[in-house]
Every structure is written in C-alpha cells, then in structure tokens.
Amino acid sequence: MNNIQKNRLKDQIFKIWGIGCTLFGLVILFFFIGDILIDGIQRIDWSFITDLPSRKAEKSGIYTALMGSIWILCLTTVIALPIGIAAGIYLEEYSKKGKLSALLEINISNLAGVPSIIYGLLGLEVFVRIMSLGASVLAGSLTLSLLILPIIIVATREAIKAVPTSIKDASYALGASKWQTIWYQILPASSGGILTGVILALSRAVGETAPLIVIGALAYVPFAPSTPMDEFSVLPIQIFNWISRPQHGFIENAAAAIIILLLITFVMNGIAVYFRNKWQKKLK
C-alpha cells in the first residue's frame, strides 16, 4: 500500500467514525422520543390539557401545571428581556474596555455555568424570604430570570458584535448620537440574534425544575394561578411528581406531559431558528 492509498484509507475510517458518532446521539434521542410517544400519545386529548390534577390517574390533567408554566414564561420574559438586553448593550457599547469590564465579562460568562439549584437557593433567600414574596409565580419568575440573564446578556453582546463597524461609522458620521445609532442601526441589525438568544434562554427556563422546587413550588395546586402572587406548579414539576408514583396510569400521564413540554420547547427552538435564518439573509 503506498502513501496515497494509506491516506485514503484513513480518510474513509475517519468518515465512518464521524457518521457513527453523529448517529449515536440521534439514535438515542429517537429511541427516547419513540418510547415516550408509545407510552403517552394515546393519553393526550383535550381533557388531558384542560383537566385539573386528581388522585386518579385517568382523571388527571395538566391544566394547572401548563398554566403555571405559561405564567412563569410570560413573567420571566417581561423581567429578564429588558434587563438582559440593556445590560448587553451597556457592556458592548458604553462601558470602557478596561479591567472592570473584563471582570464583569468573566463573571457573566461564569454565571451562565452556575448550576441552576444554586439560583434556587438564592431565590429562596432573597425573593421568598427577604422580599417575602412566598412561593409565588413572581418569586419563581424572578429566580428563573436570574438564571437566564447571563444567557441573554451574552447573546445580546454577540449579536451586537456582529453588526459591521462600517454601519456604526456611517451613522456617527452623519451626526447621530450614540443612542440614535443604537436605536436605529445596531438594534434592528442585531434583533434576530438577540431574539434567538432570548428564545433559547426562555426554552431553558420552561424546562427548569430544580430552582422552582427549592423555592417551594408545589406539586399539587388545585387552581391555575390568576395573579403573580399565587402559588403555582409547572410542567416539569408535575412530570417529576407523576413519575415518582407507583401506579402505571401516572407513568402514562408523565409521558404525555413530557410530549407537551417537548412540543413547547421544539416550537420555541423552531421560532429561534426561523429568526436566525431571516436575520442572516437580511445581513447577507
């Protein structure tokens, strides 16, 4: 075998190895989704979504947990979105590049990697106890906002960084102030990237369980929350609760609820991909 043949063989081996690695993840994911679908799909109907939780598996629905998740999602968006984007803009456009901004940068990147349960403990102490919000939707949303803020900030900064300097230069050279340049040029040009980051962050928030359990979210609530101060449950907690029960009916319920939760995150990720593609086309 000469050198060229050897190299070709190596090339082939690596190619097959790569295909194998790619398939490994996909196959496991498909196996998991298939398993969940077999267990849960026949359980999903309209009443499963609109029914309140019950002691009997076949009568139980996810209404309160779904509503809790939607409440959490909306409130978290309202809280985290403006703060995260504003912080991202500040760090990228206003703060002087120096030791302080380098320190802030490292800290924010690190915060994105802190285990979520730590945020739960922080939320329990600050929001539930010191601010005495109780185990309310508001306390849960504030806690999850802290959790996803670093992700939104980092995404905002990356999106702003991707805006060509030539566009900023053109705006400044025409007499635009910093704020006008940000508002009319930088934000429109980076909105796709920012939105992508925000949606991915929110889809993470909607799947979080640990921090909400820590702050005292309930596994069983008889009513859907109607104000931000109400107690609540969310889908992942409902799933966790059902899975830990012995009766087979609840396992089916859990599988069905997982399908709904997956659907929500898939749709959100799909929206994120859509915006990213649209944005890339616009910038060419």
Place this chain on the structure above:
Amino acid sequence: MTLDKIIDPALKKVPKIEVKDVKVWYSDFNAIKGISMDIKPNTVTAFIGPSGCGKSTFLRLFNRMNDYIDGFKLDGKIKINGDNIYKKKINIEELRKEIGMVFQKPNPFPKSIFDNVAYGLKIQGINDKKFIAERVEKALKQADLWNEVKDDLKKSALSLSGGQQQRLCIARTLAVEPSIILMDEPTSALDPISTAKIEELIFELKEKYTIIIVTHNMQQASRISDYTAFFYLGELIEFDKTKKIFTNPEKQQTENYITGRFG
C-alpha cells in the same frame, strides 16, 4: 462659543480649516508627529502617501471619528472657521452634520434607498415628509444617482451595485448639507467606470463644498485635486498645489513616491 459661525445657514460660507502642530497617539504609538496645514475653502485637497503613513488618521480628525478608538490622544489645535473642534464643550453631533464623510467601502444601511438618504434628517428630528422627500431627491440628483433609482426608492440599498452604493453614500452625506466632505479612499473598491463617475462628481461638488480626499491612486490625485499633501510615517513631507507636487516637487521623497520608486 458655539459652532454658530459654521452652521448658521444665513452665513453659509464654506469654512476654512487650520491645523496647528497636531500630534496623535494611539496608546504609545505616535501616529501623527506634529502636522500643521491650512486648507482653503472650495478646494479639493488630496492626501497621498504609503499605507500606514497616518493620512486616514489625519482625515478622521476633522470629524472626530478617531474618538472611538481606544487609547486615542491628541495634542495641538484644529480650527474650523476659527473654532477649536477639540475643545471640551463642542457638540460633536453638530460638528458631524457640518463635516460629512464618505468611507472606503460603500456602507449603506440595510434599509431602503430613500431611508438611507433620509437618515441624517430623521436623526435631526425632522418629520416634515414633504421637506424630507425634496431633500432626498435633491441629494440623489447631486450625487448623480436620481435617474437610476427614482422609480424604486423603496428597494433595499444593498441591491444596488458597488458604484451606485458609493454614490448613495455620497447622497446620504449631501442630504445633511455639510460644508466640508471628507472622503477616505472612496473609489478604491470600485471599477474604473464607477470611479470616473465619482471623480466627475467630486469636481462638481467643489463649487459648494470643501473636499478632502485620501487616495492611493496618483492619477486620481492629479486629476481631481487642487492641492496635494504627501504624508510619510506620520509626518507631512510636502503640501502644495497639485500641479507643483506632480511636476516639480521640492522634496526628493515626494518625487520618489509619486514616480513609484517606493511606497
């Protein structure tokens, strides 16, 4: 003291520029090493010199575009109609409305043709639609682009060719009605036909504006400029009438550069 002298439309007299012993540092790097020059109104002045000689840095001093670069420091005075533009209380936004700039690479905003030209007016808070439409038309005509785009002003500016984009950028600058226009190698990214169009345009604009242009193209400098300044390593080697620079320069270095013996 304000910039009234420059911006009062009643007195709309094209200003003169005086530069006195200007030095520029980027952190520790001394990019401009003490330059003085006067630029007369209604002239085209070309800045030439090899890459890295400081001519672009020098050009960007006049509308303070270097302010955003980390470690930028300036010493000396630049006066426009007698006002020091680096004094503390200057309104930089007002200054930039008076001193327009066209960049090396055409950089239209990812918006419609109309919105590109109207942007400078919009940020001044002008809402009068009729006024804006008139100004946009006038600016596009001045930039010799109106006939090519008048039927699709709503089209994205990014759909135009490179040469059209650059003329759009010139129109965008003209719409704000500055009195000085800075051009940083405005034709270096364009083909010869687009370049010729822009050179013609510069020639016409001279009547109303003072133009300073950085160029790497010796023929371009000799064709369109009245004065030429030759820069080398952060210093102004020679500054004189273009004709003199290109036929009978004082310094050997200048002659070597324009005849292509170095640079």
